[in-house]
Amino acid sequence: xxxxxxxxxxxxxxxxxxxxxxxxxxxxxxxxxxxxxxxxxxxxxxxxxxxxxxxxxxxxxxxxxxxxxxxxxxxxxxxxxxxxxxxxxxxxxxxxxxxxxxxxxxxxxxxxxxxxxxxxxxxxxxxxxxxxxxxxxxxxxxxxxxxxxxxxxxxxxxxxxxxxxxxxxxxxxxxxxxxxxxxxxxxxxxxxxxxxxxxxxxxxxxxxxxxxxxxxxxxxxxxxxxxxxxxxxxxxxxxxxxxxxxxxxxxxxxxxxxxxxxxxxxxxxxxxxxxxxxxxxxxxxxxxxxxxxxxxxxxxxxxxxxxxxxxxxxxxxxx
Ligand SMILES: Nc1nc2c(ncn2[C@@H]2O[C@H](COP(=O)(O)OP(=O)(O)OP(=O)(O)O)[C@@H](O)[C@H]2O)c(=O)[nH]1
Ligand SMILES: [Mg+2]
Numbered sequence: 177x178x179x180x181x182x183x184x185x186x187x188x189x190x191x192x193x194x195x196x197x198x199x200x201x202x203x204x205x206x207x208x209x210x211x212x213x214x215x216x217x218x219x220x221x222x223x224x225x226x227x228x229x230x231x232x233x234x235x236x237x238x239x240x241x242x243x244x245x246x247x248x249x250x251x252x253x254x255x256x257x258x259x260x261x262x263x264x265x266x267x268x269x270x271x272x273x274x275x276x277x278x279x280x281x282x283x284x285x286x287x288x289x290x291x292x293x294x295x296x297x298x299x300x301x302x303x304x305x306x307x308x309x310x311x312x313x314x315x316x317x318x319x320x321x322x323x324x325x326x327x328x329x330x331x332x333x334x335x336x337x338x339x340x341x342x343x344x345x346x347x348x349x350x351x352x353x354x355x356x357x358x359x360x361x362x363x364x365x366x367x368x369x370x371x372x373x374x375x376x377x378x379x380x381x382x383x384x385x386x387x388x389x390x391x392x393x394x395x396x397x398x399x400x401x402x403x404x405x406x407x408x409x410x411x412x413x414x415x416x417x418x419x420x421x422x423x424x425x426x427x428x429x430x431x432x433x434x435x436x437x438x439x440x441x442x443x444x445x446x447x448x449x450x451x452x453x454x455x456x457x458x459x460x461x462x463x464x465x466x467x468x469x470x471x472x473x474x475x476x477x478x479x480x481x482x483x484x485x486x487x488x489x490x491x492x493x494x495x
Contacts, residue, residue: 189322195475199256199492205249214270215428216252223491224423225260226458233259256492260382263457264484268311269466292324292370294378294403294410296363296438298396300429301384304445304471306335308417309381310342311471317348321376324349326366328359331383331403339381346476360402361396367410368404377464380411387432396437415441420449424458434463445471448478452489456482465482 199220202212213234222228236255241247257418297305306329313323325343328337330353343350351366353359363380366377382399383400385392403410416439418426433439447453447470456467467482 179227187384187410189415190198196492198488199253203253208237208241208247208249208252212252213241213250216256220256220454223454224458225454226424226461227328228350229260229263229457229461232263245282253492260457260488261377261484261493264462264488266464267456267466268482268484268487269468269490271468272415272479291407291409292367292375293412294370294380294395295415296354296382296411297415297417297437297443298382298421298433299384300426303384303417303419305329305384305417305442306338306342306381307474308443308445308479309339309379309471310346311476312379312469313377313388313478314346315469315479316377316379317346322349322374323377323379324351324366324370324373324375326363326378326380327353327381328362328366328380329353330357331361332363335381335383342476348420349373360399363403364406367406378411389428389438393432393436398444400437407419413438413440413468415443416465417445418455418459419441420444420447420453420455423455426455427459427462430459430465432437432465434465439465441466442466443467443469443471444482447474451458456487 198215202215205212211301217230218236219232220233233256235329236259237252240251241256250297253443295350297309299305310323314327316323325339327336327339327350333355336352336355340350340352347364347368351362351369367378382396400411400414406410408474414437416430416433418430442459442465444453444456444467459465460467470482470487472478
C-alpha cells in the first residue's frame, strides 16, 4: 500500500516541479544569504502555506542564520521540513474499518463488526465530491471492503448518472435517486441497505453547496439526523472535499461547514494540477481538521491517503 503512496506523491511533486525545483536549488546552496531567505518566503507564499506558518518558518530561518551566518542551504531545508511537519502534526489519520486497515481509528469511530462505516462527502460545487466518492469506493474495495454509495445529490440533473457510470465501471453497489428527491431519504435508504447487505463502508455523495445558503446547509444537518435514527453512530465521518486550486481562500467556507456539521475530516482534491497544495497547512492550522486523502487526478486510482511526511517532502522536495 505504501508503494502506491510513493508513486502518487512523486507525481504530485513532479507537477509542482518548478516550485519544488526552486526549493531544491536553494537547499543546495553552499551559503545562505538574505536574498535566499526572501526567495524562500516568496515560495512559501506561492505554495499557499498561509501567512502565519510562512512567518513562523521565516522567523526560525532568520534566527538560525543570525546564530550561524555560515549556514548552508541544506540546513534551511531541514528547518522548513521540520516546521511544516510540526504544524501538520496530527493532520494525517488513517481510518480503521473493523480493525483491519489503517493505524488509527481517530475519534468518533465506534466501530463494531456489524456496523458499517458511513462517510458523508460535502463541499462547494465542483470540488470533486462525486469523483472522490468513486475513488474511495475503489480504494476501499481494493482493501477488501464491501462498499455501497448513496447518490444523495438529487439537485443536479446529471448527478445520478455520473455516479452510476462510476458504479458500473468499478462494480460497486449504488442506491440511485430521482432528481428532486429528499437527499436525507436517499441517505437513509443507503444506510439501511448497507446494514441489510452487511456492507462495511457507506459513502454518501451530496450536492455541492455554498456555505452561506442556510437552507442548503440545513438539508445536510437533516441528512445527518435522519441516518442517526438507524444507528446513532451514523455518520461516523463527514468529510469536506476541498479543491486545492482554491487554496487558503477555502478557510471561511470550511469553517462554516465545520460549525454547521461538525466535520471529522477533509479530502483535498486536484492536488495534481496546482502548486497551491500547501493550503492544507493553512487550513489545518486554522481548523485542526485532519486530512484523510488527497486527490491527484481524474482517474479512479488517483487517490492517496494523506501522509504528512510524504506530503511535506513532496512540497519542499528536500533531497
Ligand atoms: N485533476 C483533477 N481533477 C479532479 C480531481 N477530482 C475531481 N476532479 C475533476 O473535477 C471536476 C468536478 O468533479 P466532481 O466530482 O463532479 O465534483 P463535485 O464536487 O461532485 O461537483 P458538484 O456535484 O457539481 O458539486 C471533474 O471534472 C473531475 O474530473 C482531482 O483530484 N484531480
Ligand atoms: Mg457531484
